[in-house]
Amino acid sequence: MVGEFLVPLQLSDAEIQAMVEGINLLWVLVVTFLIFFMHAGFAMLEAGQVRSKNVANQLTKNLLTWSVGVTMFFLIGAGVSSMVGSITGGGGEYSLVGALTAGSAGWVSWLFGAVFAMTAATIVSGAVAGRAKLRAYMTYTILLAAVIYPVVTGLTWAGGFLASVAGVGFHDFAGGMIVHGMGGVAGLTAAWMLGPRLERYNADGSANVIPGHSITFAVLGTLVLAFGWYGFNVGTAASVLTITDAGVVELGAFSYVGRVAMATTLAMAMGAIGASAMSLLQTGKVDTLYVANGLLAGLVGITAFPDTATWWGAMVVGLLAGGQLPIVFGFVEKRLKIDDVCAVFPVHGSAGMLGALAYPFLSVGAISTSAIVAQVAGVALITGWTVVATATVFGVLKALGQMRVTPEHEREGLDISEHGVETYPEFSDGDEMTVPDSSVSTDGGFVPEGQPSSELRSDGGRVLGGEEK
Incomplete structure (x- = not known):
């Protein structure tokens, strides 16, 4: 009796094509919504790591990053990416208004790219917390979504110069360097241009710790981000099914999706372990925020190559990405004297670079000299472009006197000076008690x-x- 229900459906070629396309679109939409939910994680993580008088400002930046950024990426950024890819990749047709007229399937593809772009943008907000003017941050977000990030994707995923460099192309499966590395470098550059928060450093150059107001929020945000990361990495295996030239339906990127999920999970776990071990070695204690950020650094580290990582390679890159976090954070804080509030460079920047450079050594197959050259070239070019573009934008804002809030407003808190609200009105009024x-x-x-x-x-x-x- 069961066999009667297993009689193969007699589908036309058009029906098979529609079925395959529908399944693939459904998968991409689901993982896109999952990646969008990562903004809730960023909001909680960053809000937990800033002072209570700056929480509303941080949350507002997260809301506006998405709203303003995704609009600019739709109107301008997607077209710029296509143009850069075509021009630097040897020519060919491109459209600056392609996203506007893409059609249903094209708009799904655009939205999938947009959530990646907005991830890169929101990373920067954590580095400049507590002293950047909202107008300065939003100006940078507009330019990042419209030009800075699209140039990076144009050079890589859109078929530009880096897609074929050294004969093999720069490999970055889900944006370990293209998204996270770029965002981390941008955040570090912006924090350097802004200067440290008041009282962050003493006259002798020693650093003061300015604790965030809620470890609970920070850890909750970390776990939300880790959940969304499965959409980020596993979701990039975007083609569930494919149709061969012979008309046979086969697995597409889902033929290796298990490797992506395995590598992502192992690197995440080892990132937390690596940061815990280094924290214990440095201080004799396991710092909670190092563990949380180390977990994220492990995820960033594997994002460049979960599609080709060996199981042990995923563990190694996660351990290294987590272990470097306290070291790099200390170097940025004590040697460079840069006030990176939410540690975006060690979490996203250096961990993204590490993962991209580790790809030739920790993947299946033999080590390739061409792959090493391609990865070094990609990391160097993306880093250089991001530093120059970010420094230029904030340099102009600084010259116009629109980069940083006044010392009085910084002491009062950006919630009041920038938004006229208090996150916890029953407990505080800037630096003054109201209870x-x-x-x-x-x-x-x-x-x-x-x-x-x-x-x-x-x-x-x-x-x-x-x-x-």
Whole structure:
């Protein structure tokens, strides 16, 4: 009886084509929505790592990054990417308005590219937290979505120069360098141009720790991002089915989707382990934020090549990406004196570079000299373009006096000065207490009896004996 239901369907070629296209489009849309949900993760991660008086500002930037950025990518960015790919890839047709007239399937493809573009854009917001003017950040976001990021994708995924460099092309499966590395480099450059937050460094050059207001938010954001990353990596295996020249329906990119899922998971786990081990080695303690950010660094590290990674290669790159996090963060903080608030460079920048450069050594198959050359060329060109473009934009904003808020507004908090709101109005008013009961601290807790209320900080921390705790 069951056999009666297993009689093959007699489908025409057009029906088979429609079925395959429908399944593939459904898969791409589902993973696109999953990647979009990563913005909730970025919002929580970044909000948790800033002071309570800057939370609304950080959340506003996340909302506007998507809203403004995706509009610019639709109107301008997608066309710029196509143009750069065509011009630098040897010529051919391109359309600056292709996204506007793409049609149903084309718009699905555009949206899939747009969520990647907005991921690169939102990374920058965490680096410049606490002192950048909203108008400056949004100006940069507009230019990143319209020009800076599209040039990178034009050189690579759109068939430009790097797609065939050294005869093999720059390999970046899901954007380890193209998206995350680029975003991390942009964030570091922007933070350098802005300068550190007030009181971040002492006169002798030593660094002060300015803790974020909620580890809970930061860890929640980390786990939301990790969940969305399966859409980022596994979703890039975008063709579930394909039709051969002989008219046979076969698995498309899903023929290796298991490798992508395995590599992503192992690298994620080893990233957290690597950061934990390095934190323990450096300080004798396991820092919670290092563990969280190390998990993300492991994901960034594998994103360039989960389609070809060996199981042990995924573990190695995850361990290295997580382990480098405390080292690179310390170098940026203490040697370069750059105030990268949410550690976007060690999480996204250096981890993305590491993964792209590790591809020839940790993938299936023999090591190729051509692949090494291609990966080095890709990392160097993307880094150089991002640094020059970002420094130029913020340099112009600085010359116009529109880059950074005033010291008074920074002390007051960007929630009030930029938005006229308070994230926790029942506890604080910028740097001043608004709650008459001096026993209530600004983080919602209580002050031990006998501790003066003047020792409270508006970011939820306390000052004890002249030291921030």
